[in-house]
Amino acid sequence: MFIEAVPDGILDTFKEIKTSEAFEERMHITVEVEEYFPEIAARITPASFGLLDEQAYLQTAITSIIHRPYVMENHTLILGCGDSVFLTDPITGHGCNTASYAAEQIYETLLTNKEAAWDEAVSAAYWNRVKAYIVAVTEWTNAMTQPLPEHIAGLLMKAAADQQTADEIAVWFEDPIKAREAFLGNSINPR
Incomplete structure (x- = not known):
């Protein structure tokens, strides 16, 4: 239970x-x-x-938190991924998804910058790649732990009898940015 x-x-x-x-x-x-x-x-x-x-x-x-996923210490990069830097409540099931997404974006950043040293600029490029997704997951998850907004409760009730609405809600789990926008109604302002 x-x-x-x-x-x-x-x-x-x-x-x-x-x-x-x-x-x-x-x-x-x-x-x-x-x-x-x-x-x-x-x-x-x-x-x-x-x-x-x-x-x-x-x-x-759990208190949701977002840390910048890198720091340079004595000319050494320290890089974090997953729950070590992006911790959210498990209610939306995005812990592994977020870690996988961040790992994929590290890989993509390395490919894009394969001729460059991994430094503050490349680290910032990585953070800029993942920031909107991470903020969306965190803000959506936080919204799910509060009383549901009336429009979301209405959508969920409609989805119980309407497959198209249910499918639209299911997409939130593949695209947390859409979920976050559905809940909060405004675009992300990454920090």
Whole structure:
């Protein structure tokens, strides 16, 4: 079972949980609140609902962050990729996608600049290649962790009965820039 909560929101009840017993008890209490999970609560048999073992739970908190993916230190380039420099909540499933995209763009930058030393200018060229995508993923992901905008909730409801709308929403996962624009309605202003 997976519960993702807005920090300090009504479902953010797992702070300070340190043991499997406390986690299991809190999960029982949270799921039993039928106003949040009525379909799930109706399917649970309390006597058989629980963790398989004391290691069978995970709790974490993620603050989305974007770092410039390179630094020059003592004339040495230090390059980062993926979650080490672009950390987002997993709600949109773009952790691996972002890491793969960044790795591909490093490769493309190296090909484009194969005659140049990898220096601050080439590093900046790489960052400029990935910045719009990374910002889009992060801002879209952050928007997904908030209450959905009315127009997005309407689109999702329409998609349940309309294949063309569902297909348009599915494209968001291949092109996070479109998803971000759908949610926020304005173009990206890379930092």
